[in-house]
Amino acid sequence: MAKEREPLFSEKNKKLLTIPLGKENPITVQVLGICSALAITVKLEPSVVMAISVMAVMAVGNVVISILGKSIPTRIRIIVQLVVIATLVILVDMVLKAFAYDVSKQLSVFVGLIITNCIIMGRFEAFAMTNKPWPSFLDGLGNAFGYGWILIVVGFFRELLGSGTLWGYQVMPDSFYQAGYVDNGFMMLPPMALIVVGVIIWIQRSRNKELIEN
Amino acid sequence: MEEILKEDSKDLKLKRIKMHSNGYIFRFAIIMVIAVAVILTATATLLKPFQDDNKNTEKMQDVVKAAFANNDDIEITVSNTQELYEKYIYKELLINPVTGEIVSEYSDNKQVTGEVRAFDVKLKDELEKQKNGEEAAFPLFIAKKDGEEIYVIPLYGKGLWGPIWGNVALASDMQTVVGAIFDHKAETPGLGAEITDEDIFQNQFIGKKIFDDEGNFTSITVIKGGVANQSAISEEHGVDAISGGTITSVFVSDMLHDCLTNYVEFIKKNK
Numbered sequence: 001m002a003k004e005r006e007p008l009f010s011e012k013n014k015k016l017l018t019i020p021l022g023k024e025n026p027i028t029v030q031v032l033g034i035c036s037a038l039a040i041t042v043k044l045e046p047s048v049v050m051a052i053s054v055m056a057v058m059a060v061g062n063v064v065i066s067i068l069g070k071s072i073p074t075r076i077r078i079i080v081q082l083v084v085i086a087t088l089v090i091l092v093d094m095v096l097k098a099f100a101y102d103v104s105k106q107l108s109v110f111v112g113l114i115i116t117n118c119i120i121m122g123r124f125e126a127f128a129m130t131n132k133p134w135p136s137f138l139d140g141l142g143n144a145f146g147y148g149w150i151l152i153v154v155g156f157f158r159e160l161l162g163s164g165t166l167w168g169y170q171v172m173p174d175s176f177y178q179a180g181y182v183d184n185g186f187m188m189l190p191p192m193a194l195i196v197v198g199v200i201i202w203i204q205r206s207r208n209k210e211l212i213e214n
Numbered sequence: 215m216e217e218i219l220k221e222d223s224k225d226l227k228l229k230r231i232k233m234h235s236n237g238y239i240f241r242f243a244i245i246m247v248i249a250v251a252v253i254l255t256a257t258a259t260l261l262k263p264f265q266d267d268n269k270n271t272e273k274m275q276d277v278v279k280a281a282f283a284n285n286d287d288i289e290i291t292v293s294n295t296q297e298l299y300e301k302y303i304y305k306e307l308l309i310n311p312v313t314g315e316i317v318s319e320y321s322d323n324k325q326v327t328g329e330v331r332a333f334d335v336k337l338k339d340e341l342e343k344q345k346n347g348e349e350a351a352f353p354l355f356i357a358k359k360d361g362e363e364i365y366v367i368p369l370y371g372k373g374l375w376g377p378i379w380g381n382v383a384l385a386s387d388m389q390t391v392v393g394a395i396f397d398h399k400a401e402t403p404g405l406g407a408e409i410t411d412e413d414i415f416q417n418q419f420i421g422k423k424i425f426d427d428e429g430n431f432t433s434i435t436v437i438k439g440g441v442a443n444q445s446a447i448s449e450e451h452g453v454d455a456i457s458g459g460t461i462t463s464v465f466v467s468d469m470l471h472d473c474l475t476n477y478v479e480f481i482k483k484n485k
Contacts, residue, residue: 073234073242080246087250094257098264101272102292 008134016138020146022208026119027150028201029211033119036110037151038193044167046106047155051148053096053111055141057088058120062140065128072129081124082115089114119147154196162187273333274299276395280381281357281364283393283412284420303366305356306332311344314479317351337370338377341472352476362386367477369396371469374461376400378409378469382419388481391434394419396466406462418453424474426451431478433471436463 007013026032040046061084065072072080093111096104104111114120123143128136159165161184164172172181186192205211275295281302282288290298300323308318308328318328325331332353343350355366365384370377376399383393394416396409409415419434426432432451437444438460441452455463 071242073239075234076239076243080242083246083250087254090254091257094261094265097268098261101265101268 013135013138016135017142017145020139020142021149022146022204023210025146025150025204026122026143027147027197028204030119030122032122033117033147034194034197036113036117037147037154037197038190040107040110041151041155041158041193041196042162042188043106043159043165044152044155046103047151048148049096049100049103050107050110051144051151053092053107054114054117054120054147055144056092057085057114058123058144059137059140061085061088061120062123062128062136063133065124066131066133066136069129077129078121078125081121084124085120086115119143150197150200153200154193157196158187158192162192271295274303276381276397277303277355277366277368278357280383280393280395281355281366282359283383283395283416285359302357302359303355304358307354307356308332308335308351309354309477309480310349310351311476311479314481314483316480337368337379337473341370344476350476352473354477354480357383364392367474369469369473371465371472373398373401373465374406375402378462378465380409380469382470382474384424388485389423389425391419391422391424398462401462402459404458405456406459408456408459409462409466415453415456421450422453423450425481429482431475433467433474435470436467438463 027037040050064084127139164170164183278298279290304321306320307316310317318330319326320331335353340350340352353368357364363386365388367382370379378398380396382391385392401407422434424433435447435452436455437452438455440454441449
C-alpha cells in the first residue's frame with residue numbers, strides 16, 4: 001500500500017509556521033535571542049536586515065541539518081551544528097558587506113553573533129535533527145518570523161519615538177517639534193528595548209491566558 | 215514481546231556503533247571542513263570586488279565629508295560620493311615627511327609625477343614603514359571649491375580595542391581646521407565610540423589651529439575635563455574629550471599628532 005503523500009501545506013506544516021509567531025514565540029515566550037533584540041533595534045532598517053539574516057541562516061541551516069540528519073555522528077553533532085551555523089553566518093556577513101555595506105556597518109559584530117543566537121541551535125537540536133527537510137524548512141522560517149516580527153515592532157517604536165524617523169525618513173511633522181515635542185532619547189538606549197519587549201509580552205499574555213504560569 | 219524489543223535495541227545499538235566509529239567521525243569531520251572551506255573561499259573570492267568597491271567609496275566619502283563638514287550646500291550620500299570626489303578633489307599628493315617634497319602627484323585622472331596614486335596608498339603601511347626607519351610617503355588630498363583650496367589629511371592610529379582612523383581638513387591657510395571626521399573598529403559603544411558623533415565631538419574641531427602664532431606645530435589635543443577649565447593648552451589648540459572615553463580620547467590626540475607632524479615640513483614650505 002503506497003503511503004499517501006502529505007500535502008506541502010498540511011495542517012501540521014502550517015502550524016510549524018504559525019505557532020512560533022505567537023504561542024511559542026522564541027523571544028516573548030521562550031525568552032531567547034534577547035541580546036541581539038536589544039542591541040540592533042534602535043532603528044527599523046537594521047532590525048529588518050537582522051530579521052532577514054536570521055531567517056536565511058535558520059531556514060537553510062535547518063534544511064542542511066535535516067538532510068544530514070542521521071549521518072551526523074552523535075558524538076560531534078553540536079560541533080557539526082555550530083559549523084553549519086558559522087558557515088551560513090559568514091556567508092550572510094560577506095553578502096551584506098558586498099551589497100548592504102552601510103547596514104552591515106551598523107550591525108557590526110551582531111551579524112557574527114547570530115552564531116551564538118540560541119534560537120538557531122535550539123531548533124537544529126530540537127527539530128531539524130529528527131525531521132524531514134520540508135517541515136524543517138518551515139520550522140526554521142516560522143521561528144525566524146517569530147523572532148523577526150518582534151525585532152521589527154521594537155525597531156519601529158524605538159526609531160519612531162527615539163528619532164522621529166522611520167527607515168531614515170522623518171515622519172514626525174516639523175510642527176510637532178515647533179509645538180515643543182522632543183524625541184525621547186531614552187528610546188535609543190538598550191533598556192527601552194527590554195521595556196518594549198516587556199510590553200509586547202504583557203499584551204500577548206493578557207490576550208492568551210494559556211501562557212500565564214501559575 | 216519483550217524479547218523482540220531487546221533484540222531490536224541490540225540491533226540498533228550495533229548499528230549505531232558501527233555507523234559512528236572513530237574512523238567515520240574523522241571522515242565526516244574532514245569532509246565537512248573541506249566542503250565548508252571550499253564554499254567560503256569561493257564566495258569570498260566572488261564577492262571581493264564588490265566589497266573593495268564599497269571600501270573605496272567609503273574612503274572617498276570620508277575625504278569629501280571632512281572637506282565639506284562645514285558646508286551645508288553639499289549633501290553627501292553613498293550614490294553621489296564618486297561624483298563629488300571627482301568634482302572637488304582635484305589633486306592627490308604623496309609627501310615626503312622629512313623633506314616636505316612632493317613624491318607623487320595625481321590630478322585630472324592622470325598620474326603627473328611619481329608612480330603611485332595617493333588614494334591607493336595605505337596609511338597604515340606607511341606609518342609602519344616610518345616606524346621601521348624606512349622611507350615613507352604620506353597622502354594628501356586637495357579639494358577646490360569656489361577657488362578656495364582645502365587640504366584633507368588622512369589619519370590612522372591605534373585606539374583602545376582596535377584601530378581608529380579619520381580625516382582632518384585644513385583651510386587654505388593650512389592651519390585652521392574646517393572639518394574632521396573619525397571612525398573606529400571596536401571602541402566601546404557609548405563611550406570611546408562617540409568619536410564618530412558629529413555634534414558632540416567632530417564639530418568641535420572646526421576653527422581650531424594646528425600651529426601657534428609663532429608658527430610652531432602644536433597639533434590639536436583632546437583634553438579631559440574641558441578645554442575651558444585648564445591653562446596648559448590654549449583654547450584654539452584643544453577640544454573637549456568624551457566623558458568615560460578617556461583612553462580613546464588620548465589615542466585620538468596621539469593619532470592627530472603623529473599623523474599631522476608628517477606634513478609640517480610640506481606646510482612650512484608651501485604656506
